[in-house]
Amino acid sequence: GAGVSQSPSNKVTEKGKDVELRCDPISGHTALYWYRQSLGQGLEFLIYFQGNSAPDKSGLPSDRFSAERTGGSVSTLTIQRTQQEDSAVYLCASSLRTGLRETQYFGPGTRLLVL
Amino acid sequence: AQKITQTQPGMFVQEKEAVTLDCTYDTSDQSYGLFWYKQPSSGEMIFLIYQGSYDEQNATEGRYSLNFQKARKSANLVISASQLGDSAMYFCAMREPFNTGGFKTIFGAGTRLFVKA
Numbered sequence: 001g002a003g004v005s006q007s008p009s010n011k012v013t014e015k016g017k018d019v020e021l022r023c024d025p026i027s028g029h030t031a032l033y034w035y036r037q038s039l040g041q042g043l044e045f046l047i048y049f050q051g052n053s054a055p056d057k058s059g060l061p062s063d064r065f066s067a068e069r070t071g072g073s074v075s076t077l078t079i080q081r082t083q084q085e086d087s088a089v090y091l092c093a094s095s096l097r098t099g100l101r102e103t104q105y106f107g108p109g110t111r112l113l114v115l
Numbered sequence: 116a117q118k119i120t121q122t123q124p125g126m127f128v129q130e131k132e133a134v135t136l137d138c139t140y141d142t143s144d145q146s147y148g149l150f151w152y153k154q155p156s157s158g159e160m161i162f163l164i165y166q167g168s169y170d171e172q173n174a175t176e177g178r179y180s181l182n183f184q185k186a187r188k189s190a191n192l193v194i195s196a197s198q199l200g201d202s203a204m205y206f207c208a209m210r211e212p213f214n215t216g217g218f219k220t221i222f223g224a225g226t227r228l229f230v231k232a
Contacts, residue, residue: 043222055217106160
């Protein structure tokens with residue numbers, strides 16, 4: 001399909017390990033967003049890319065979190081030394097252009113469980 | 116400070132009746148956008164409706180309408196003729212500019228809607 005895809009769909013890891021989450025946006029979409037959704041909660045904004053650059057990284061919860069985007073396409077969210085409180089669904093969204101009136105298309109999410 | 120407030124954690128509505136989901140927001144920007152998303156139990160986020168801060172008319176999309184009251188900073192979602200498939204989590208969101216350029220979207224905590232047959 002032509003939607004946003006994320007991998008893996010589920011990830012179980014041990015506390016202290018590093019994890020990489022991948023997002024493939026819709027082809028041609030220049031803007032890409034990462035969100036975190038804890039169980040039963042709303043979405044927490046993490047970071048936003050316009051092309052390959054992220055104008056503001058203040059939404060990342062700690063310095064264990066980092067994200068990059070290459071070629072204006074695929075993005076990777078990396079969590080180092082995972083903690084149990086990192087357990088959540090990590091959602092990626094993309095949009096064709098930035099602006100106030102912008103529809104974000106969401107991927108199915110990666111469910112991360114840190115034991 | 117809470118930017119988006121959804122005061123109804125859960126709502127029940129009878130099938131075929133209308134329901135209003137509340138949302139209030141807080142911003143000092145003059146230019147902003149308001150959104151509603153639906154999240155079924157499957158987890159995907161589905162865009163429903165958008166209202167711009169300068170739009171003079173309330174947005175409508177099929178059975179969805181947004182009751183925008185700018186002075187009160189409220190953007191309630193009205194679903195008419197509820198259907199069983201409307202049972203889901205509903206999120207209100209606001210889009211506003213970053214200080215450093217670009218835009219970010221802030222989501223409320225959500226309202227879980229249950230449609231009864």
